Amino acid sequence: MKKLINEPDAVVDEMLEGMVAAHPGLRRLEGTEVVVRADAPVEGKVGIVTGGGSGHEPTHAGYIGDGMLDGAAAGEVFTSPTADQLSEMIQACDGGEGVFCVVKNYEGDVMNFETAIEMAEMEADTDVEYVVVDDDVAVEDSLYTSGRRGVAGTIFVHKVAGAMAHRGADLAEIERVAEKANDRVGTMGTALTSCVTPEKGEPTFDLGEDEIELGIGIHGEPGTERTEVMSADEITDHLAEAVLEDLDPAEGAEVATIVNGMGGTPLMELYVVNRRLQELLEDRGLETWNARVGDYMTSLDMMGCSITVLELDDELKELLAAPAETPGLTVTEG
């Protein structure tokens, strides 16, 4: 397998250098794989941070900027960041009002964040709260995870927490909206091909030429089933129906959606999926207020996509519509 990399063990370091070189609003904490806003800490605002394994770009550091994240810690590919680096990030993003962490539900991430939070509280007396995002409706208790996994719905949690912090809310208010978004969002994904890690250089799992995997995790963790190749419409129906069954949105509810690419699928195909998704939502009497299509949380070079549906209320809509400017997501005024 061919990749645009140098030494596999340098890929995270070199990627972060390339990100910071492209985006002047980002700064790397020296000697770490932590990226923060260039002007961090922002005085008088709760800092919003996240972190996790690399290989999911633009997740995580791609959502740093005004109205979203203050910091993101990058682990090695598909590996949690260390508690030391997470603690350093938390302390670097505390502008006096405390720090809120958005943690995806993987055992290593949760454990290292919990340790890091204790360290930051002990070492710097930082007030910290956190949410554990578990939007993947496919499976419970997967590889690396007790309970449900945290996947692309996390982008919505970043957005609402970031907007809430930007308008001056305190930790408790931010925790409330982050929990609300997590309660009201569901995601399910599919893989057409396996991802290939730089280290291993070959597929993480075997998938036949005529097979796809439904319910796949973003590290290639097993999903719900393997089936024969299906059409885009059939796949969309399968994913969207599983999400809606879990979410059970109110009749006539407004929703925000993401058709998320896994890294190796072209935008053309994601739009084909979005066409069917929007048709299906309309048939169900749901109203799409905002539809995102693109690579938001990838799995290296995996071909495939995930579908995310968030059931809105007025507060969530207002927070999603608030301006944000980051490398991976921009929302403009009005």
Place this chain on the structure above:
Amino acid sequence: MKKLINEPDAVVDEMLEGMVAAHPGLRRLEGTEVVVRADAPVEGKVGIVTGGGSGHEPTHAGYIGDGMLDGAAAGEVFTSPTADQLSEMIQACDGGEGVFCVVKNYEGDVMNFETAIEMAEMEADTDVEYVVVDDDVAVEDSLYTSGRRGVAGTIFVHKVAGAMAHRGADLAEIERVAEKANDRVGTMGTALTSCVTPEKGEPTFDLGEDEIELGIGIHGEPGTERTEVMSADEITDHLAEAVLEDLDPAEGAEVATIVNGMGGTPLMELYVVNRRLQELLEDRGLETWNARVGDYMTSLDMMGCSITVLELDDELKELLAAPAETPGLTVTEG
């Protein structure tokens, strides 16, 4: 090869439906594969339009919006739009000040645009001017092309022409800045794998497991050479040096750059390329004013990237910095 599509011959139609469903600022001209601004034509402003084969998303319709394009015509995959549809687009985007067309240098595109322009002039008395973009420094007289090919540098031409029209410039002024941007931009690409068209379902060209192709075109047209797999830094040096040799920028010049993904390469790898590119430009005494990294002009699911360098002057900088809001590129005030 597996793809998220339904019938191969429906893919362009379904992609356009999915785009328009995602982006309320876009509208499809009924019965065509033409997408325009929802509010087209904008009275009192020169309309900026483009078009070309599908499979390069977000090119072309992804750059429709305030400050960039008014319309984009989609051909079948890797096939020029018809003169009829191009003419319909031109007429739909004329708000009384005429229409400016950004044409990439492929024989079919140029021929069909020239015919369409004659049709629009005859049928609707529309004033039309155009630029033929030919930024690819790799080869002259390739498959489908006399002279150099038009590739990712076209994004800069869209941006400066769109900004100029937005501020009320006339056709001649827009033509001048579009020609200037085209004169000062160079691009070169590489493929790690072939693209796979929906129609054919197998690789367009054969590339060995240990081979890459330098100077590749965005339809898989032959490049300058095939070599053994190289590191990201070696590839970056090769591409950037070819571009700089052709461009021959002034000592100490300011530049804008794009590391463009071909569709199947993850963002992680594009940032690794950007790291080396910025290092090399600094070593050459050039100053990067703005660096873009992402999928701007793709080649279906091809793995690989291209590097674009634009030599700036004050006018081009001002036009690139002007606000724009499109699905594929957003520039915010300040």
